[in-house]
Amino acid sequence: MIAITNLSYFLGDRALYDSASLHIKPKQKIGLIGLNGTGKSTLLRMINGEFQPDGGHISKSGDCTIGFLNQDLLSYQSDDSILSVAMQAFERQNELQVQIDKILHEMEHNYRDELVDKLARVQEEFEALDGYTVQSKAEAILEGLGFVTDDLHRPLRLFSGGWRMRVMLAKLLLQKPSLLMLDEPTNHLDLPSIQWVEKYVQSYEGAVIVVSHDRQFLDNTIDTTVEVSGGKLNYYAGNYSFYIEEKALRNDIQRGAYENQQAKIRQTERFIERFKAKATKSKQVQSRVKALDRMETVDEVIDENAKVHFRFQFTTQPGRHVFQLEDASKAYGDKVILEGTNISMERGDKIALIGANGRGKSTVLRVVAGTEPIEGKRRLGHNVSFTFYAQHQLESLNVQHNLLEELKYANSTKTETELRTVLGCFLFSGDDVFKKIKVLSGGEKSRVALAKVLLSQANFLLLDEPTNHLDMQSVNILIQALQQYEGSYIVVSHDRYFVENIANKIWYIEDHQIKEYPGTYEEYEIWVAERGLQSAVSEKAVVSSAPPQKKSAQSAGNQNKPAKPTSNEDVQKLKKAQKQVEELENTINNLENKKADTETKLADPKIYNDPVALAELNRFYTDVKNKLDNATADWEKAMMAVEELAG
Template identity: 35%
Template sequence: MILVQANDIRKSYGTDVILENASLVVQDRERVGLIGVNGAGKSTLLKIIAGEMTHDSGQIHIGKETTVGYLAQHSQIDSNATIWDEMVSVYADLKHLESKIRDLEKKMAEPSVYENETLFQQYSDQYARLSQDFTDQNGYAVDAKVRSILHGLDFPEPMHGRLVNSLSGGQKTRLLLGKHLLTQPNLLILDEPTNYLDIRTLTWLEDYLKNYPGALLMVSHDRYFLDSLITVIYEMERGKTRRWKGNYSAFLEQKAADMAQHQKRFDQQQAEIAKLEDFIQRNIARATTTKRAQSRRKMLDKIERIDRPMLSTEQAHFSFNIDKQSGNEVLKVQDVALGYGEKVLSRDITFEVLRGERIALIGPNGIGKTTLLKAINGKLDPLDGRLKLGANVSVGYFTQQQEDLTPTKTVLNEVWDAYPHLDLTRVRTVLGNFLFSGDDVQKLVSTLSGGERSRVALAKLMLLNANFLILDEPTNHLDLLSKEVLENALDDYPGTLLFISHDRYFVNRLATRVVELSENGVTSYLGNYDDYVEKLEQIAAEQREREALLAASTKSKTGSSTADIPLDDAQARRQADKEQKRIEKKRLERLAKVESRIAEVEEVITTLEEELCLPDIFSNHELALQKNEALQTAKDELDSLMEEWAELEAAGE
């Protein structure tokens, strides 16, 4: 059943055409993703479908039984109610019914009623009817539903009594999303629903929407999200739409194959046209062959020309380089506490960053991730502890809101003023690489979109040639193509990375270590996002195993034999045995890696100690200092490895 159908939609602002014959269909329970570069018209089309905006021409047909919920990018609730009351207002009719039931209970408890058999029976019948209606509408589950949605969207129970208008903009958007999830319209339209969500909340939303009973139509630049949820892709390019079956990864494969096939057909036709034109040119003037040439000309005129394949929309292209290499120890964070005034966000934060690492800093919103980056960059002081940058470390800092950009400057002056030693040609070339060409460089920073501001900030960062990049949500406001360009540039970057991102694909591609920030410190996980998830699952499995073994042990002590164990418990034991073997295999693999690394580090220590005895080095104070720092870092790593080795050995006993 078709829920909504948009045909040949056109929308323009003066001479600026946003949509040109754009079409889209969403059927019952379909999961549709609308993709395209920033400015392609995605949000405009969603607003038109949702009835929030008019269109110049074309038709929108929405089914008679279709209910539509629409969450715009910056939608917010303006309400003086509490968070709980605002959410429960979705069930106003059920709450009114519940109130009538409670009133009847009070009346039936009055002596004047229960002593009057006729009146009591009348109220009893009414009470039974209303109670059945309430049960049929699942009224008793209302509070549990609301509590579950609020918990999933990171509104813990102590917040439920807070006034909506006291919340931040991002929190108000999340709350409105929660109301839509409770309402459950047939068609839920979401424009960038992953904005303002941390990884934990994003994962919860993804899992929730997998079981959503209606259809989904969404714009998102989160590839993990699109791959996990979407079954149909509409690509929007140059005001038009094209439908592709499958998720985002399937779309990329299909489009690449389609482009290759289109190019092949175009090349074949061009070769055929060239042959015909050559024949005509050589034979049209000769009396003996002129008729054949004229025949070929007619054939040429009848050919339906294949358009030259259009390359994907213009992309930025850039790379990050360094002027000099840093020391091995890039950053040391020791017993740091973060917060503002009396409010402590996180404490006991201790970790190190070594040269060449790519560390993703994750954790729930409000835990202090951005605060930590600001402290590292000297933008604020930690409440306690010590932050120390290593030798020869030069920092490049990308802020989430691009606070370092000056609104009153032009794009050209914003970059040129930061690097006045560069000539105009070089600055314009760099800006051209970031898609600012012609008069675009004269735009005021204050008039730029979020994506354009990000590109200006990235241009300044690229020119810095820093060897330690600290990035706070660098993919915010970037479309899918721009994200890919940034990933490629950072993948080839020869320096060290510390970044915050809720884009799981971005973390997965770049991270060599994931550091999770909590109220009481950090936990470090080697590998990328998938490795982090696998480790969490392993920890959960080990916990279940311990619980199963404890339960089995308890039964054994009470005299139950294996034969007496119910089938489910026997299966649990077999599963526990299987899990134990897997854990042991992982332990042995890690033990081998640790032992190998210990041997490597010991060799490094031996070499450094020998070098420090050389006259050319111990007589050179600066060089000797670098060697000593490298030696201390190697010894610290060796101590850490030996501790891990001992733990792994003990785990196998």
């Protein structure tokens, strides 16, 4: 569909791409990954025709259409309703609707046969293009992305940049281009919307290229990973988790080849140095010199997975109870956030506050911090000292400071060596530490602000969307830092991989109450799925004539903290069964591809001219078919096991 051949692109003297090549096939789902600044967005713009390569070429098939979601669309404004903007995707249908309306209006005053014929022709084309369903399709996608029905007729200009981006995403999805390019699509989405987009991309009939720092989103949507590194496009035939494993194997092979080559170079150089003055060895010396010149050197493996090793220090240790809300209520006019909620946290709690946008997660953080007034009681525990990280914290950085000065301001007790160590953990090394804050990118400022938070000596952290603007390497650093942190924290985040790795409890807002799940995010997801299944069963089984039962005071008090529905052993069994189902589905998909490929070869008349090759191909086909039958049977058993454990 699209062929990228020997692509080169320069930023000044720096080569973003140097003889890079890639083929994009129909229906392929590609995750484009790499460190910030390696040129991922630039490649998308070259494919879209906005930038021209300095060398090589990008060729596209004649019927290839491209839809590109990028961060520039945040600035798009219009007085049209968001439904109208989304429906701009249906250009021809909209033209036909205008024609139909015009003909009908004309027929009210001048009823002629030719108008009737024209109306019939236009309506026939309109119906063939599903014109009567386009509005319902647009409404369904907008509501899937988090808009409520009342929002659909509000002007686009009234929405924030993140919500405008969702409208533009809806428009692209409705256009259904043969190649959909998404640059950081999850940046402005809440968790339910991310999960909705995941399902949409999974079933999307065209090809997709996604640039994202959300590794779980990538794992759930892509079948191919392309890494931008060293000016090349490195291809991996699997999702992000596959890429991690495969890259480790490739690095091991490259590291071994590099070490062997370096040993050979040292040995050759010793030989040359030892015998270069001896006339009897001159030919052998010259031969080795030429061999070194001709040698294609193996690059040294650069470990891009930075490790964090620094100890967090508290000026004071907190008491057992860190924070408590009693009968707390919060509302903005008619919009109720909290109503009579009770919640507490203890020392060592590492909590992720999750849920859809608009539920009040950031408000809850401000309530905990004491910057948002409430009805009810807010209690901070004995010796608890906290610090608050939010996106507006970037604006509080002193733009005239360099990085060392800014961190010294956060913690004056640290030596310059210690501060350099911390900055090194956050990917600032060498002379980077003398950069002024004002020249940093958004992601770099986020890393500085997070370093300040972790140096603050607070024993209680409040973090609002700390992974925004961070690439995968920086997210990995933050995960390691929080895993080593011995205090308590509450984190608001939509990044599921991040949440799974840093939280031991989950808070969520439901019915204007803060409720707690006492386990990891993965366990919480299983519990939510089971609760949804049980609710559906209960609704079917309910007897309308049965009187409602009164709840005891004890059970009412425990409402905010649901116990895990199953034992830990059952949860582990369910996770194992679900993993087996996923592995078998991948196996079946691979076997079906092999079977289809073999059938194509068997359909070629030329194969019958070679009896040996034909016999071998038939044996391979029979083997693949038997394996496919066995894998399908195993999948059915595994699915039954999942249903039994979940039910």
